[in-house]
Amino acid sequence: MAVFFLLYVVAEVAAVWAVSSAIGVLGTLGLLIAGAFLGSWLARREGARAARSFMAAARSGKSPQAEVTDGMLIGFGGLLILVPGFLSDIAGLLMLLPPTRGVLRRAWLRRAERRMMNQPGRVIVVDSEVVPEDRNHPVIESR
Template sequence: MPVFVLLLVMMLAEIAVIVAIGQAIGVLVTILLLVAVSVVGVAMLRRQGTRTLTAFADAVRSRRDPQPQMVDGMLVGVAAGLVLFPGFVSDVLALFLLFPPTRAIVRRRMLRRAEQRRPRQVIVVDSEVVQPEDDRPIVIESVREDRD
């Protein structure tokens, strides 16, 4: 239900902004401006998507925490959806998410909020590696102490 309401409000805002801009600068110029902003958005989307994917691969390869790159990838995906949604409001929001400095602000807030919501429970697993006899595969036996 809330997503439906959000989409409805977004559509109404987009229509209102398009009509207002159309009345101010003309219909043809408004349509050309919508197309131009979408083309710029798609070009930035390709570039930032490639950069984010490369940064993610580098983080995994160098065994660093890939969480920031994963959030960036998600934000670029949201920006892709916004670019496809016709209108000025969604395109401005998409460009906001595609610019690395502004995306970094959103990413930091999301990571901080996720850290605050993360459960503080720690599960300890006691385990022992048993060396195989002969050429059998290694068997790992473990016991979870938090279960009965």
């Protein structure tokens, strides 16, 4: 984890250095500030939209799985916008924009589903008897 953080900091510094050498220090500061304002506005707008979608899904009785995941991605994207640097701003904006957030949501849900299926120690209850699940010999309930 420490290596990942160190690589991230080096990449952010390199990105700020490259942009500032291309457009100057004032242009770089302007871009960082504009990205923060744009990101905070977009996070507020998309967060309100996700909250309305969640409430509509809850009222209709359907599972609000996509809406909750959208809210999580919007919150994390807003947090990344607050972190100074171009790479975090780009990652945060990608989480805030609806088309890319949809792609990230589907990837996140597929990953979560795979992790849930690979949980060790799952059990199956058959006729009030707990039977450990064996991937090679699945338990088939017959009646």
